[in-house]
Amino acid sequence: MRNFYFFLLTLIVSTCFVNGQTFSGIIQNPDFEDSSGIAPWNSGNSSAAISINTDMANVQNGTQSLQFENQQSNGVHFINSSYSDTTPGIAGDVFTTTVWIKSNQDATFFIRGRVRFSSGGSNVFIDDRREFTFVADVWQQLTFSSIASGSYDSVAFFLQPQTAANDAGLILHIDNLENSKNNTLSVNDFEATTTSLTMYPNPVREKLRIDSDTFFINRLEVFDVLGKLVSYSDSVEGVIDVSLLDKGSYILRVISDNGTYSKKFIKE
Structure with a gap:
């Protein structure tokens, strides 16, 4: 019984890590x-x-x-x-x-x-x-x-x-x-679970926008391909200015009241 409780505790802790706690x-x-x-x-x-x-x-x-x-x-x-x-x-x-x-x-x-x-x-x-x-x-x-x-x-x-x-x-x-x-979602997971979120334009030159009919967006973060945070916005309007970024591929992280999601975009 003692071993069972130890196993159960280990399973709970492992699950917390997997779920990004x-x-x-x-x-x-x-x-x-x-x-x-x-x-x-x-x-x-x-x-x-x-x-x-x-x-x-x-x-x-x-x-x-x-x-x-x-x-x-x-x-x-x-x-x-x-x-x-x-x-x-x-x-x-x-x-x-x-x-x-x-x-x-x-x-x-x-x-x-x-x-x-x-x-x-x-x-x-x-x-x-x-x-x-x-x-x-x-x-x-x-x-x-x-x-x-x-x-x-x-x-x-x-x-x-x-x-x-x-x-x-x-x-x-x-x-x-x-x-x-x-743990961020893959691009496919993002598309499958966030159909009410729309990101545009992509490719983008100046302002990137995220619209949602059901989610409240708390923060937007942009990472380069090396994982460095290069821009962020706490605007509840879901808009972030990327005009000063170099051309290339980036990852947009959307932090909402429904969870955290990732999406790739291209800066022209």
């Missing part, structure tokens, strides 16, 4: 409630300090957050975090991370969400690096996405705030960091 091992202590949660983090510069913060005024969820302080004004400072999971996957898997960050001052700087897909000892890095503007003392939820360009044995995620030389005294509070993997 949240990773069980990719995030250790995402809310930083245990001080050991600082272990996966390290400073990229001796003048960038990291610590666990217990000031409830600077916590988005729970009682603690991770605090990063840029202590000097010389050079570019950053911190690294690395979370990994050994669940294998296939090309087309989309890896998404959400995190809450608050700054102690008005600031604009780059933050990179990096995913490392490993297979047979070889690594492929996919970067989603964007510039964010923060209003002092206001929590902001950020989302990073990457798509696997091939099969892999394990995956790791790195969050890298990259503050500038003139940001001495800048303090970031980081909390509620979550990772998930969504």
Whole structure:
């Protein structure tokens, strides 16, 4: 009977991974409630300090957050975090991370969400690096996405705030960091299950549109053939501007209240 329950638990966990549920091992202590949660983090510069913060005024969820302080004004400072999971996957898997960050001052700087897909000892890095503007003392939820360009044995995620030389005294509070993997549908599956979704024009030069009579579209994301997020739109109107993209093939990811779907298109 004990072996049966162990088998049942294993089956449930395996099914969750197949269905694209949240990773069980990719995030250790995402809310930083245990001080050991600082272990996966390290400073990229001796003048960038990291610590666990217990000031409830600077916590988005729970009682603690991770605090990063840029202590000097010389050079570019950053911190690294690395979370990994050994669940294998296939090309087309989309890896998404959400995190809450608050700054102690008005600031604009780059933050990179990096995913490392490993297979047979070889690594492929996919970067989603964007510039964010923060209003002092206001929590902001950020989302990073990457798509696997091939099969892999394990995956790791790195969050890298990259503050500038003139940001001495800048303090970031980081909390509620979550990772998930969504198995994308094949193009044939997409066509078969989303007849109420229409994408046009394809090929496209400027604006790509997704229309639906039954689905509410929350977000559109465009990936290149290597799996890098190159454009996104949170417009509920289902429109994304691709005019600045180079000519070639891309993958559009549609995130809706009915699920997540993928579709290939050509940029002219």
